Amino acid sequence: MKKIMFVVASRPNFMKVAPLVKEEKKRNINFSILYTEQHRSEAMTGMIAEDLEMPNADYSLDLRNSVKSNSKIKKGLVFIKRFIEARNIIKKDNPNIVVVVGDVFSSVYATLIAKTLKIKVAHVEAGLRSFNNKMPEERSRKIIDRYADFLFTTEEEANANLIKEGKDKLKIFLVGNIMIDSLIKNVGAAKKIHAYKKFGLKKRDYAVLTFHRHENITNKERITSIIYSLNEIVKRIKVIFPLHPATKKQLIKYGLLDSLTNIKGLKIANPLGYLDMINLVMNSSFVITDSGGLQEETTYLRVPCLTIRTETERPITVKVGTNTIVGLSEEKILFNVDNILNKRDKSGKIPYLWDGKTASRIIEILKNN
Numbered sequence: 001m002k003k004i005m006f007v008v009a010s011r012p013n014f015m016k017v018a019p020l021v022k023e024e025k026k027r028n029i030n031f032s033i034l035y036t037e038q039h040r041s042e043a044m045t046g047m048i049a050e051d052l053e054m055p056n057a058d059y060s061l062d063l064r065n066s067v068k069s070n071s072k073i074k075k076g077l078v079f080i081k082r083f084i085e086a087r088n089i090i091k092k093d094n095p096n097i098v099v100v101v102g103d104v105f106s107s108v109y110a111t112l113i114a115k116t117l118k119i120k121v122a123h124v125e126a127g128l129r130s131f132n133n134k135m136p137e138e139r140s141r142k143i144i145d146r147y148a149d150f151l152f153t154t155e156e157e158a159n160a161n162l163i164k165e166g167k168d169k170l171k172i173f174l175v176g177n178i179m180i181d182s183l184i185k186n187v188g189a190a191k192k193i194h195a196y197k198k199f200g201l202k203k204r205d206y207a208v209l210t211f212h213r214h215e216n217i218t219n220k221e222r223i224t225s226i227i228y229s230l231n232e233i234v235k236r237i238k239v240i241f242p243l244h245p246a247t248k249k250q251l252i253k254y255g256l257l258d259s260l261t262n263i264k265g266l267k268i269a270n271p272l273g274y275l276d277m278i279n280l281v282m283n284s285s286f287v288i289t290d291s292g293g294l295q296e297e298t299t300y301l302r303v304p305c306l307t308i309r310t311e312t313e314r315p316i317t318v319k320v321g322t323n324t325i326v327g328l329s330e331e332k333i334l335f336n337v338d339n340i341l342n343k344r345d346k347s348g349k350i351p352y353l354w355d356g357k358t359a360s361r362i363i364e365i366l367k368n369n
Contacts, residue, residue: 003030004366005095008057009037009106011048012179012293015274016101016124018052019181019359027363032058032093036086036106047273052182059089087113097122097366100144101178103137111144122366124178126151127158128292128313136214138313150369152362154178154296155316155351175361176353179296183278184356187301190278198276199240199267203283207237207337209266211308212244213290216328220254225328226308227259232334234265236341237285242269242277286340288333295323300354304345306336322348 004024006017017033024031035057061082090098090113098114100107101124114121123144130138142165145151151167153159154177162172196203209230216222233239241260251257261268272280278297281287286304287294295314298305299321306326317323324346326332339345353361 003032003093003095005032005034005090005093005098007098007100007107007110008033008035008054009104010102011271012291013101013104014048014052014054015182015293016178017099018054019178019185020099020124020362021054023359023363027367029363029367032095034059034061034086034089034093034110036061036082036110047271051186051274059093061085061089083109083113086110087117090114090119091117095119097150099124100148101125103128103140103144105136105140108140108143111147115147120149121147122150122152122362123148124152124362125154127153127160127162127172129158129161130311130313132311134215141313150366152178152365154314154354157315173361173365174353175365176355176358177296177351178358178362179293180300180354181356181358182274183297183300186275186278187282190275190282193275193279194283195272195276195279196240196283199269201238201240201267204285205238206284207233207239208280208284208287208289209239209241210244210287210289210291210294212247213309216290216308217247217250220256222328223251223254223256225330227256227263229328229330229333230260230263230266232330233288233337234263236337238265238267239288240267240269240280242272242280244271286337286345295321296354298322299348300350302348304340306333308333316351320349320351322346 006020008014008017037060097120098110099122100110111121126145126148128141132138145162149171151162151172152175159172159174251260281297281303282301284303287298288306288308290309292314295305295307295312295317299317302322305323307323308326308328310327312318312325318325324336326336
């Protein structure tokens, strides 16, 4: 019997795999789910899996007790253990194709394992490039795309990137944005919950902040710069900040957590479920983020987005959508905040094929090939 395996690693992966799983069920196609537990906690993945009605994983890499030291040797041994366990699972399950999503490291080693076992690989969100090779995610994308048999893209520029890199055009399929499938399906439910009221906020009278990218949180100067900007932003509008565990860890490491918690007008929250987060975003005045997924979601929801990075691998959110790249320049951030608050921000449009039917297109292509 033909079978597809989906590899799920982190919080955003659930949003990308859930529509594909639903499509598989609808067509009675045999599938399995491998959860590599890159984000392991109820806050980070438990709530979101429940909101998206994801079934329990068939296989899970539970290595949470394996890392008790920060030494490179210890981490190397853990990776070897993780790789071997994942290989044993994929070999035992013996799918016809392994589907990986996004740019997380788990998607890289699942790809390499599948290829050594002569199993085909499909990459959802292929061809996205920031052209910043210092980003771990950029290196991951390139490795996955080098070996994938099916390259499913969200925008024309991703197709062009893959062609420039010498990829076979017959392997490239423009299918739209899988994240928007989840958003469209759940936006009605998200509208009804009024999550912003739980934090004492009023509609359009607050901004949402998130940051967790490696290059931002592992650099004390960058975090300090974000805190400086926040001190000025809260003089203009309240800000809610769902705090990623990795970001919190670095704030504590650099002794900056108190500097953040002492900002009046800033509300710090624990990580939120999918519906709560969408409700916060859709009712906000604007979003400040370094998240790729939020750049896409704000574009679809027509909510202004200020990306605190120097580049984006999702250029369509800038060219067509509501996204503006502001880096970490306090001057540029505040200039754009003032533009938004004074109704001078750009209006965006929904990109081509961001229509909620991406999963259907992907499964149809896999079925026919």
